[in-house]
Amino acid sequence: MSEPQRSALTPAARDEHLARLRAATAQTPLDVLVVGGGVNGAGAAFDAATRGLSVGLVETRDWASGTSSRSSKLMHGGLRYLQMLDFKLVAEALRERDLLIQHTAPHLVKPISFVFPFFRKVIDRGFIGSGVMLYDAMQSVGRKRAVPFHRHLLHGKMLEVFPALDGEKAVGALEYYDAQMDDARFVLMLVRSAAQHDAAVANYTTVVDYLHEGPRVIGVRVRDEESGEEFDVHARETILAGGVWTQEQQELAGADAGLEVLASKGIHITVARERIPAAPDTGIITQTEKSVLFIIPWDEYWVIGTTDTPWTQDPRDVGATSDDIDYVLEHANAVLADDLSRDDVIGVYSGLRPLLQPVKKGSDKGSTKVSREHTVMEVEPGLTAIAGGKYTTYRVMAEDVVDFALKDSQPGRPSLTRTVPVIGAQGYEALKRDKHEIARRHGWDETRVDRLLFRYGALLTDVLALADEDDSLANPLEHAPRYLRAEALYAVRAEGARHLADVLERRTRLDYETRDRGVAAAEEVAALVGPELGWDEATREREVAAYREYIAARLEGETTHSDEQVAARLDGIAEVPRTR
Template sequence: MPSPNATTLSAASRAEHLERLRAATAENPLDVLIVGGGVNGAGAAFDAAARGLDVAVVEAHDWASGTSSRSSKLMHGGLRYLQMLDFKLVAEALRERDLMLTRTAPHLVKPISFVFPFFKRVVERAFIGSGVMLYDAMQSIGRKRAVPFHRHLSHRRMLNVFPALDGEKIVGALEYYDAQEDDARFVMMLVRSAVEHGAAATSYTSVVSYLHEGERVVGARMRDEETGEEFDVHATQTILAAGVWTGEEQDRAEATTGLEVLASKGVHITVSRDRIPAAPDTGIITQTEKSVLFIIPWDEYWVIGTTDTPWKEDPAHVATTSDDIDYVLEHANAVLGQDLTRGDVIGTYAGLRPLLQPVKDSGGASTKVSREHTVMEVEPGLTAIAGGKYTTYRVMAEDVVDFAISKDFPGRPSLTTSIPILGAQGFEGIRREKGEIQKAYGFDDVRADRLLMRYGTLLRDVLALIDEDPSLAEPLEQAKRYLRAEIVYAVRAEGALHLADVLIRRTRLDYEVRDRGVGAAEEISQLMAAELGWDESTRAREVETYRAFIDARLAGESSHSDAEAAAAVGAVQEVPTR
């Protein structure tokens, strides 16, 4: 086992963790092997490792490279589920949201208020108001409130809070609170938290096939996508947390039963923060005929979405179409006083929600259904989990680990309600040091707050890089919101192996700036090359691959069908192939 203080994800630590995987033989298997590096897989790895189990988590691409980096970036109770009378799910999600705000992840999750506009003065205020009152009441049962109580807004006060709303069509509003988070960073921090508790974690490590002894799954044959090497990893229990790829992995395991997961596409666009005047940390929520529309304040821009349409193409090639952008703009403009245009769109991103269908051909297989997610033994030794929502990832992780280890490792309860995610312990202390940090390093309020919410107490590690090399305190020339030190730290501690890992998930330059990060690619690749030992041809190949990938995404955004957009994105790679 590595030192419990070894929390970094780097090329060197990845090599060490690969050695641990190779050492997991039939005579000395892992306790638990987890396939999938999204929020469910990362959460399960953290949960299992915190119980003292010998755990490994593997991801075929980068951490959170699928759905878990393409969400609405909210930790919320799910107000719309009250309309479906799903009170248990809402209560569970609210409890989990408050736990993250107050104890386990206050550096990654922060409160945000939403204005819910009314178009009908009496009916909507009564109906929606009663629903939000219930929503708030459910947050006050048995615990101290983590966010303020809702309030009704008159027409005048509504426009004071959110001046950008269309005051001619909207007669009033209600303001209530939820929370937001950086989804990709949250997953990466979960993986590092698992490593802190002894787990092995390797990205760019895919499953070739599943190992069997008779009918029982006893691990998997893996491929290191960086070298092409294949090797066997034995495990007493294997957990499948593959989201929209669940069916593909069940087929790979030759399972005769399993979970049925369908994909629904959700698209978001970004526009400049100054384009929509509003009070700080205040967004909009309203319903559309197909989904919920969010206008969410994030850093120096707005995230606006989302769509909800079936995705029939390869889930690896999900992409935004021109029609998706028009749909989001149309519904945003329905509540805004001044219309947004295509010229206001800075960037877009698209993700796939894994929608759980009734269990297929269960044949008496062991199954646990818990509201929105299901845990199922698809073969002896192989447990799958699917469904759920981002906010309840911790409950899902607890459920799937409980289920998988119940026979082999009984008496090991989950501890994650009390163990903070890496960077949270002592967060209030470093937040009180904000003024001193600003003075010492010349940061303004915006940069200091951004750094604190990205790193928590790990900010000290980033600042230590600057102390060693003051040039790292400089912002990137083509992306001023990020410091050069953050790029170095992404490689040394956050598992970034390729240029796209940094541009898309350690930063969000692929939709935060109009050129989608292409302008910053040269400088970032130079910093990464020095850390990873790339020669000039490797560095240039990383840049060219990223440029081609962005060109393909832009081509998708000019198309009018999912098939066209998927074909454009599927014709290129996000990272260079061997």
């Protein structure tokens, strides 16, 4: 394979990584152990590993299976945070966005334009225009611009750029630029980047206890969810990147103090691209009374969201209600000329934003008022937690938390992630120049090759190698033609997928890109990946049955009218079968 072998998360590699975690004893501890495999945890592991430290990363489910695979899929500065006067966060996010586009992850992050419609000609053009002008000015300080400058659109030009807008309501608009990415794939690439730099990484490993020596945390006890085995992992410093599970983990560690995190639910729907006519790679942003509404182009689809409502149920049972879906449709229809209906909804996904809670428990202050700036805290000696922030600033958060954890033990090891690219970046531009030849050689159109490049970057050569070895793998999946059969196989051979849902929900995105939420493709994918994972027929049937049950529960939840009702439908329903 063209990539360094140690970054490939094969089934055999997982065994080797677990062995390395077991070998982290009291006499030979890891320098850093990270708990939590979302973007913050993966980013911290990558940061620490590039410093030359011995690093471990554990995640109780699949990589990015929580919040980090259920975002708006934007790497953006956070235009709405200018309204909150959160200039520091916006400036930081814009700087990080540009770094990703220009240097560290150009294969995973690409520019996208948004039209911001005006409904009051003078007031909106003045107020919104001045905000976006400041937004753009903050991108031009001391560096080359990564995206074009904004422009004002008069009524006719607005409808030329975005014909689907309601021209009777919108009197004009402004077009500005941000960036988008595939959130789950971005986290996976960070995990593989950490592994490339010798981190020991293992999904489906649950922290069941924290190890102490006196008051100090010296590691964790983990359970391998695939085998049921429990073992200790010792570390000089442990970093908790638990997201909405932060407080649960702090309590497990017996911490007297810690971070308070507020869970806020956000849902998105997908509709067919042809349903909303617009210029290529151009979306809509508008403000609602509760949140910001995005209509985001996503290949053959639109991703539309989001909501922002407090979630007080078990984080494992988050789901969208019928009222959530209607809310998103209502606010999309408020700006579109041709109304969308429930029949237009292809898929729905929901997640929880982990927001720092700056007010006392019991306060009625809304979650939309909570700052997105992150906080790092030593919750116990040897245990550092991080929470807050936003997706775009993951690298800064990783640098901060690793710096903090190492401040006493190893202060002379600076972060290198400002200059070290995410895996798949090196060689990407050359491969991109060859995309016409790739399309010709495999009989694909350029749209498919563009999709593949955006998913894999330079690692596409390894996917192509599978197709070259077996012509049948160059064919699309029968019930999910946007994806190749080779991609399903590559998910388990190199990307750490352990279960059918890992492939259908995160290596691909079939749970919201097809009307049946990936159920029709389940049998074909299970047949492809089963032999790689050592499944017998009974195991394969359990995997398919578990996924179907999980999707059925989600669909049933989408008919409910309260968070309590949707959580009850999802309670105890896992996307993967119990393995023990």
